[in-house]
Amino acid sequence: MESELSKLNEEIIYLKDHFEFLLANRDSLLKFADYDKYSFDGAFSSNTPKNPKKLSSVVILNTTPDYDLAMKNVLVTNALDSLFDQTSEKYPIIAQVYFNAIDQVSRVFPAYDAKALLDPNLDLTTFNFFYQADFNHNPKKGPVWIPEVYIDPAGRGWILSLVHPVLEGDKLYAVLGIDITVEEIISRYLESKEGEYLIVNSKGDIVGGKAAAIEALSFPPLLNHVYIETISADNFRISDFNLFNSKNREVREMALSIILKKQDHFLFEDEFSPDAAYAIPFTFLDWYLIKIETKTP
Structure with missing residues (x-):
């Protein structure tokens, strides 16, 4: 069980490295950005979980300090959708892959009904799946397993999270996350x-x-x-x-x-x-x- 879960440590570091590469090359990426990939209805991307394209649910919360800059960061990070999809396909135990950013941008794959479930006035940095990876709680700036499981508001039961900080320069920009359902852990490793x-x-x-x-x-x-x-x-x-x-x-x-x-x-x-x-x-x-x-x- 631990040997398989430990592979997710390597996977989230791989995702982090790609994420930081995108941030380091934001100016070049913006020149070729796909502005039509997502449209927004208020804070929420308008695509639904039933959309045949493999898209994330993207949210720019009302608490963002700079909406225009946050939208540029959405464009810069659009390439993560394919990486999140690859990670999910590679490890069937994963329930979702996501990031939450300091500028109140959230990207979650696969897509869910964010408009029905997410309060657009939240501050993402106050949640355990963000602050457990910040520099105060995670001075080594590596992968962190959050030991407390919690109830998933999207209806998948008890959730275990692996998180990792993403830096832009020497500053924290976002926290990547990989979620696993406890039900999957039990059925995979204990029931048999x-x-x-x-x-x-x-x-x-x-x-x-x-x-x-x-x-x-x-x-x-x-x-x-x-x-x-x-x-x-x-x-x-x-x-x-x-x-x-x-x-x-x-x-x-x-x-x-x-x-x-x-x-x-x-x-x-x-x-x-x-x-x-x-x-x-x-x-x-x-x-x-x-x-x-x-x-x-």
């Missing part, structure tokens, strides 16, 4: 694996897992919260499925042993609890893969 597994983050939130593993720890089934809502605030997940908040004392002790004490196993004693839990930390994510051994009847 024998045994009862779950994934938790360093705060004790259950990111996902097999139903039997989650229910064995006295939690109800973890639904893949899929619904539509307007993007209006930071998307950090507030979890109702946190090991430290469990009503089961031994589950809380398990979380303490594995997450805080860094032990690789925990043995349960209560007859209504599972038999044991075995944990392996992820290398590049602050997550833990936990196998739950249930009592045999």
Whole structure:
């Protein structure tokens, strides 16, 4: 699982390098720009997800300090559409590829119904998928996996994001992002694996897992919260499925042993609890893969 996800680190660096090349050659690119590729209805590009052309959803939010300059940056970055498409085709696990810029330009591939879902008065720089990659949070200016999953407002359930800053000269211009659905992670890596597994983050939130593993720890089934809502605030997940908040004392002790004490196993004693839990930390994510051994009847 980690070996495949780690390839996305290389991919987002590849995208970043191309993005910065476009910015460095903006004057030359503007001379040959395709001014007809996108038309706009207010803040939003007028193309829809049903458009047969492989276009992104492009938005210039009302909070942009300079609309004309932002529009020029849209023209300069139009070439990213084909790169985003190639990345999506290369890695089927990817849900979307995008960037959000300091001038309040957003480009998301594949296209979605941005007009219905996005408040045009937002400040993109206040969202975790932007500021987690800024120089304060990411002084090394490299790829960053955001450990907290969040509910995707476009209706794809829990989302895991990889982000990377894009520089123009020595200044931050944009943040690239690659999103993966947790549902895809579970179905790809856990469902076919024998045994009862779950994934938790360093705060004790259950990111996902097999139903039997989650229910064995006295939690109800973890639904893949899929619904539509307007993007209006930071998307950090507030979890109702946190090991430290469990009503089961031994589950809380398990979380303490594995997450805080860094032990690789925990043995349960209560007859209504599972038999044991075995944990392996992820290398590049602050997550833990936990196998739950249930009592045999």
